[in-house]
Amino acid sequence: MRTLVSLDLSSNFNLFLKLEKPNLRMLIQNLIELRELYLDNVYLSSEATEWCEIISSSLPDLRKLSLRNCNISGPLDHSLSRLHSLSVLQLDHNNLSTAIPNFFANFSSLTTLTLANCSLKGPFPEMIFQFPTLETLDLSYNMLLSGTIPQFHQIGSFRKIVLTSTNFSGSLPDSISNLTMLSYMDLSHCKFTGSLPNSIGNLAMLSYMDLSNCKFTGPIPSTLAKLKELRYMDLNSNNLTGSLFSMYFDGDSNLFYVNLRNNSINGGIPQSLFRLPLLQKLILSRNKLSGKVNEVSTLRSSNLEVLDLSSNQLEGPIPKFFFKLERLAELSLSYNFFNGTVEVEKFQRNSNMEVLDLSNNQLEGPIPRFFFTLERLKELLLSYNFFNGTVEVEKFHRLSNLRTLELSYNNLSLDTSITNSSLSIFPNLYHLGLASCNLDKFPAFIEQSNVTYLDLSNNKITGEIPSWIWEIGNGPLKLNFLNLSFNLLLDLEKPYHFPSYLFVLDLRSNQLRGELPLPPADHAFYVDYSNNNFEKSIPHDIGGFFSSVWFLSLANNSLNGAIPTSFCNATFLVVLDLSDNNLSGGIPPCILKIQNLGVLNLGRNNITGNIPDTLPVGCSLNTLDLRENNLGGNIPLSLANCKSLEVLNVGKNNINDSFPCMLSSNLHVLVLRSNRFHGEVRCYESWPYLQIIDIASNNFSWYLYPESFLSWGGMIRDNDEQLRLNSLQFFYSGLNDGWYQNNVRVTFKGLDMELVKILTAFKVIDFSCNNFKGGIPTAIGDLNSLYVVNLSHNNLIGKIPKSVGNLTQLESLDLSMNQLTGEIPEELVGLTFLSVLNLSYNKLVGMIPKGHQLQTFSPTFFDGNIGLCGLPLNKSCNNTERSGALPKFKNEQWYKKNEIHWDYVFAALGFVVGLGSYLWLLWGCQGLRQKIFDQIDNVLAKIFDPQNRRKRHGRRVVRNQVIRRG
The missing domain is CATH 3.80.10.10 (Ribonuclease Inhibitor)
Structure with a gap:
């Protein structure tokens, strides 16, 4: 054993070994020829003064030391500086909780230094970046570790730099191009600023680049297109600007992942991006891309699996070639201005589609029949468009994998009848959105479903809320989100038993009457009973039922009596709205002591007394x-x-x-x-x-x-x-x-x-x-x-x-x-x-x-x-x-x-008659009412557009929505 050169007792698969007998000193004290020591995932439970002294005194010629996830603690003892020959030092996933000591400058022969997730803090010595032999540096997940990347005045040996989730800042130097061997660079989730240097295009060996979630600005360098080895490029969540046309990737590119999400990139989308033969994921969402997406007439064999263009300003028809991408599994085009009908003639070649999100556009016409044949489909989101016609629920019977279905806010009507009782409709559905679908009753098929999220708001459903609705779901996956707002409901069928994990209950703007229904204690987060006809006093123990609630609105009912002091037990309350009732008495002083309370609305009641002077510090x-x-x-x-x-x-x-x-x-x-x-x-x-x-x-x-x-x-x-x-x-x-x-x-x-x-x-x-x-x-x-x-x-x-x-x-x-x-x-x-x-x-x-x-x-x-x-x-x-x-x-x-x-006089009389007729129609027709409300924001935006105002000097404007819902 005395001649042993390398010792590896690392435990794989997170199966910890505990080094007790022998302990660390006994294990290595006679291994005088040992040059490599690997004890990853071995439980040492030792403080720095102990393990540093033991290793440095027993193994002065050690070259490779790996103690990852060994439960050792810091700060690093100066005795470690005796290891002058050290080339590999790996101390990841330990609680060192220290600054990088100055004696690290003595390790000039280092080729690998990894200190990820060690609770390091303070500035990182720039000189370590200058070590001529250093190839791998990993400082990731040390949130309090700061520093900058210095200039590189000579050709470096770096192959891998990982600084993700640290406090590094500053700009990338132009001299980064001297790191000619660099193949892996992850600087994500830092505070880097400034423009990306054009010289980054000289990193010919770079295959992985993640600069996401920083503060980089300016255009994306066109030189990135020169990086033929680049396979993974993530620049999401910066402040990058300019056009994508500055980057021209030819057919020799090896890119398989491109993520430019959440920037300020403008202009159109170049066709060259869709011709990259190895590209699997293209994510361009949340930018300022605009115009039409041009058709690509000739596609090379495409491997594209994910295409996300959501939250941009794209317009025109959805390109037909999207539907020729045979391996495409996820297509997200939501929050754009795509319009017209969806052309699906050749979409039938795609049998891999799992997510199809076309919501929040201006698409029209009937829902394409081929959507009902996508048997692998798990999510179908078509809400907030202008799709029209009648949708027969039975047509979905082939989509047995469907988990999310959103048809809300179109011009659709729903035929919920099922002629074949043996059909199993939506066996795996968990999320169902049918808001504003012209429903006049609760769809019967929901009773047999496993839905946990149900939105039937803005319909014309009348009568009682059926007691079976509280029982839908399977086992622990019971109903947890229910929105029945803006209907014509009168009562809750009795007996009713709210599910244990009903997190969101929205019953506002109906005609519900009687006493307040109380959901189960401890689990409700959001409860809205506003704009109904609930009456009598608020139950004195209501706070016990809402001990976990964040949002509670009982506004605009006919509630009377005092405000219960039990509200003070709802310590998680962020919004409490009891306005527009007949409440009396004083304001309980303890309500104003609720530390998290962000909104308290008690307006338009009969409350007396003084405002309690009990608002806490903070x-x-x-x-x-x-x-x-x-x-x-x-x-x-x-x-x-x-x-x-x-x-x-x-x-x-x-x-x-x-x-x-x-x-x-x-x-x-x-x-x-x-x-x-x-x-x-x-x-x-x-x-x-x-x-x-x-x-x-x-x-x-x-x-x-x-x-x-x-x-x-x-x-x-x-x-x-x-x-x-x-x-x-x-x-x-x-x-x-x-x-x-x-x-x-x-x-x-x-x-x-x-x-x-x-x-x-x-x-x-x-x-x-x-x-x-x-x-x-x-x-x-x-x-x-x-x-x-x-x-x-x-x-x-x-x-x-x-x-x-x-x-x-x-x-x-x-x-x-x-x-x-x-x-x-x-x-x-x-x-x-x-x-x-x-x-x-x-x-x-x-x-x-x-x-x-x-x-x-x-x-x-x-x-x-x-x-x-x-x-x-x-x-x-x-x-x-x-x-x-x-x-x-x-x-x-x-x-x-x-x-x-x-x-x-006559002008005023005509105005009153016309306004009264309009308001009567608005109140009686919920579909019309909702469409008007949905357009309010757009109208307000146009009214307040200064350029629009300059064009219309003579008009009289209304600055805000003045019709109160409910």
């Missing part, structure tokens, strides 16, 4: 909506603990307090209207995201301070148009749609409207009906993204500042019932979107400026200003009056106060 509240109750007292000071607060709505209560300056700087919406707030509005903290501030109908006084206006950065236009089209919502989980939609009621163009979706572009200031005095600050002109300004019914004096002309997005300006003087600024003529301008009952003089729509407004908007003249007033101006001097006039020619304008 409060997670994003939205607090207590509007239209009978709350008094103050705004709790502990609300300052809620650093993420975006929406505070306490409008229409009896709160008696000063302005709440302590609120989060993240605030977007603040509604204090119709309370008893008082004092000045002057804060020394800025609210850079504030977009709606409504403090109307209070007792605020003093001045409008310019510094307040200048601190509201959210009302200053930005150039991020995509951000402007977002809505203000709160993400609570991946369950159901995962978003809680904030809403607010505002006075817009003289109408009191409920905005059930608040676009981040919608900017409002409403200070009306207070006691503000002094002038209007010129700083208001800096808030150039405002849509609504209402300063009416105050005691403001002075001139209307010319800077108001900078509010080029403004659509409603109300300065009525003040004491403003001087002329109307000519700059108002430039507000081309202005559809409401009310300057009545001030002390304005002179001619009303001419141009654009100012002469089209009702004369009543200028009433009460005895010195004004010109259209639309029935009073002409003489030369003196044009100069702004106070005009002479006769009372009977100035203002006919009591005249009835019958044209306005």
Whole structure:
């Protein structure tokens, strides 16, 4: 044994050996000629000072040491530096928990260094990259290990570099091309930035390249096409731009895997990608690819198995050649603009298809019959298209492997009758989506299925929810997701027994009545009973049933009584919505102590008392909506603990307090209207995201301070148009749609409207009906993204500042019932979107400026200003009056106060009749209602598109969806 050169006691297949008798010292103390020691997966359970000393003192000439997964710990002892001849050091999967010691610089003969998953931290010495003999370096899965890749000034020996899931950063040096022997490079899940160097195309031996999930920018180097040995290329989840046409891969390429997902690559898709003879997986999803996908007339023998082009902007018909790819098993084209019918004549050559996802496009026509013959198909997703016709469920009987079927939101009707009772329909189906499929009853075939995910929402199903629906499934795979929302259901058939693992239950927007049904405790995550007719009080022990729930909405029912304190036991609550009921009593103080609570909506009830001052440090509240109750007292000071607060709505209560300056700087919406707030509005903290501030109908006084206006950065236009089209919502989980939609009621163009979706572009200031005095600050002109300004019914004096002309997005300006003087600024003529301008009952003089729509407004908007003249007033101006001097006039020619304008009366009457007919049709026809709701986002996007607005100066726009569902 003394002459033994190599010892390998490694345990394979994770079958650990434990080195006790003999221990490590006894094992190697006499092996003086040993040059190689392999103890992988051998349980040593030794600290660094022990095993480092034993090995270095007993085996000073050791060249190869492998102690992977040996349960040894760090930090690495300096005694290890005695191993000057070490060429291979492998310590992967141990808890070393240390920085790389400086003595590693002594291991200049290293060819292999692997320290993966060792809890290493601190900076990695750059000099190790410069070791001339180093061929393999693996530092992966050390999240706290940082460093950069240095310049390589000479030809290196590297064949493999793995830095995945570390904290390495910086850019890739151009000199990486000197690593001419490099064949494997994995730098994924790091923080690398900058452009990919063109010199990367000189790595002629490179066969595996993974640079995914970093922060690389710029175009993909065209030189990558020179890498003939490259087989695996993954660049997904970076910020890469440019066109794919910069890379031309010829027929000699060996690529079998290409993943460019989640970048910003634009333009079309080159045909050359589909001609790569060895390519098996092509993933281009979540980019900005656009245009038509051209047909490929001549295909070489294709090995393509996965083609994912989802979440792009591709359009036109689906190319026929996709259906000639005989080995294709997964085709994902969802979230594009593909249109027309699906041509499937030659699709029959493909018998390997397992996943077919065409959802969220603009495809039309009947569902191709050949889809029903794809016997290997496991997932068929066709939702959110314009497919039409009647689908007979019996046609699916050949798809016995089908696990997921999504037909939701098309123009389909479903024939659920089964004439052959011996047929087994969907024996392996787990996910079934039939939303908006014109169903008027529960499909009987579901009762015999093993479905765990069932969506029958937005149909016309009436009557009772059958008790058998809670029993579908097989063994532990019982129903866990059920969405029956937006139907006409009345009751739950009794007795009913909710399945034990029902995670999601969505029964909103039906006509369900009686007491609240309570699902089994501990397992429900999402429960929505809103917009029904549930009545009586909330069960006092409800919190015990929802101890694991994240989302709970009982909004818009007829519930009464007090809010149970047992809600405080639901410590995982993120969203609690009890709004629009008849609840009374106070707010249980412990509810506000729930640490994870992000949304609390108790609005429009009869709640009394004060708002509890119990919000904890680290409060997670994003939205607090207590509007239209009978709350008094103050705004709790502990609300300052809620650093993420975006929406505070306490409008229409009896709160008696000063302005709440302590609120989060993240605030977007603040509604204090119709309370008893008082004092000045002057804060020394800025609210850079504030977009709606409504403090109307209070007792605020003093001045409008310019510094307040200048601190509201959210009302200053930005150039991020995509951000402007977002809505203000709160993400609570991946369950159901995962978003809680904030809403607010505002006075817009003289109408009191409920905005059930608040676009981040919608900017409002409403200070009306207070006691503000002094002038209007010129700083208001800096808030150039405002849509609504209402300063009416105050005691403001002075001139209307010319800077108001900078509010080029403004659509409603109300300065009525003040004491403003001087002329109307000519700059108002430039507000081309202005559809409401009310300057009545001030002390304005002179001619009303001419141009654009100012002469089209009702004369009543200028009433009460005895010195004004010109259209639309029935009073002409003489030369003196044009100069702004106070005009002479006769009372009977100035203002006919009591005249009835019958044209306005009849116009209003016609509008009311038409609107009533429309709303009646909308309520009675759910299919129409859902289609209208589905188009709302597109309409809003078009309305808020600045380029679209510039093309249509004369139109009157609606900024938000104002129809409240249910």
